[in-house]
Amino acid sequence: MRKVALAGACVLAVAVAGAAVAVLTDGGAGAATPAAATQVGVPATAAITRQDLVDTKTVSGALTYSGERQVTAGAAGTLTWVAAEGAAVRRGRALFRTDRKPTILLYGKLPLYRDLRLGVEDGPDVEQLERNLAALGYDGFTVDDEFTYATYEAVVEWQEDNGLPETGRVDAAQVVFLPSAVRVTDARGELGARTAPGQQVLTVSGLDRVVHVDLDTDDQTLAKKGAKVTVELPGGEKAAGKITSVGTVARTAKDSTTVDVDITLDKKPRTKLDQAPVEVELVSERREDVLAVPVEALLALREGGFGVEIVEGARTRLLPVKVGAFGSGLVEISGDGLAEGMKVGVPAA
Template structure:
């Protein structure tokens, strides 16, 4: 091999020149992860903020259309339908059981729970249990107030609704007794009425006609008459499950019904060790649930973040130099960077507005 030598200005020999070589380096595209609002998106092939608006022919990996519509945040959870407020109904009368309500019957104010010696024991609504006989000259009390409130609600008036059992109260009781087929005395012995906070559903019958009606014996097992769904919501989505929020329940037969969040409890760990918030929802339309028993349903909680807006996938947003975001609008083989103003974020999409953006405009996104 021949080596070229060359001389310096003073005729001394210098070492051979070395051939310069360029080192070619393969640069991999960097995928950056950036958090935006409640969403997380990928910047495809970008390590620097997007440049100010320019046109190029370098197409993005994929495109999506700009969509017009509502931005809705949604969470779904599965839980069982059940009746709340289970309790036992215990007898305070003496005699023989002659009739009981049946399983799945709903008993409301003024209706019969069961009968002893062919005389009804009646449900009234109230928080304080009946604990004494009702009769004229009895001492005043909140139980008297509850009785008078129920008489008034049933249409028996002619007295002042207060804590005093007067002669007028006794007259109303007599009219009520006559309609119930009871001896017309103006007095109610202990056990003739049962106070419960709300209407009940009969879940079980523990005494049958012909059984002795002994004091303290269990006659019926009841629960609240309103169905509830119990679900666990991820902590990150708990802001959707506020008391009074409306929800949609998807039934096993493909139908749907409505529900309202009745209670939200303290955060707990589920079986997988994840933090969740227990939520109870009250089902509001019993007609949709006639044939729904002992089953699980899907609860859908939604919140509208913005109405009738343009939106893009959050993955379409690219950071701009100096702040803010841009999207790459793709028109045929031309790509231009368009600065956008962002608004609400929901379900992986972002509200946007910007020059030339319209429903159906295609913007660049990472390839799935």
């Protein structure tokens, strides 16, 4: 719940506390001395400070992995091996096997939309393939957008090393292009299951940890790309982070409408759990160079509004104040007669 609401609860608690609560007379100008102060002595005090005040709101999220996407089969057949959930798969490694033939992960942003072979038209997908072959240690060709006979020979060698038919032709049954190494988040395909082109076999994600928040659209103004946040992780671990993306498409589920917000942590978290629940502290409002007192210093006034009990030596007086932002257990106050360093009464506890 928002800290403003919590602060309001604190104010109400103070307002009904009994002897510690003072009220203005009906005239509103003269302040009555609290009974507790005259009978017991000088109350406990806190200083009015001048500082920046940050109001925050805490929302729920989940610690997960970046860039989730689906991997589909490129050919019909029987699944004979599937990478396990939680496994990390890097360039040149198999994601799954159909009829014992591997479908191998290669790096690239461009999906394999055509077979790559001798005679194919020049294009960036050819260069993407050659870049991967070079990274895996195959040579004898120039990394460019042309599929030459040297490229063909490198492909045949790569196919031989991986137990694939040595055709010199690369198709969707043999490779999947993804931007980087992946982590298997869901192994949909079961051993022995029949597959068909386009049928989902795996769900994978990136290896980087991110915090994902389904943020209510009413709070969308709190999430700005690049803004710093604080995240409370499982086990009480706290981590600093930065908002890296804010969705522009609202999603409606049950009684709420949300947008996607992703947060990158400054340091790698200790927990290895996926979808672990976390709490994210977003900055709602920042007030600079204001007078502030502890929330519990506020007193409810009979005619409405709030005041603070000014303590000057053995004497006390009640001063009405205007309340501003809340944050970190403090509240912004303003009004005539207030100054930094003045003492205000607070509950002894």
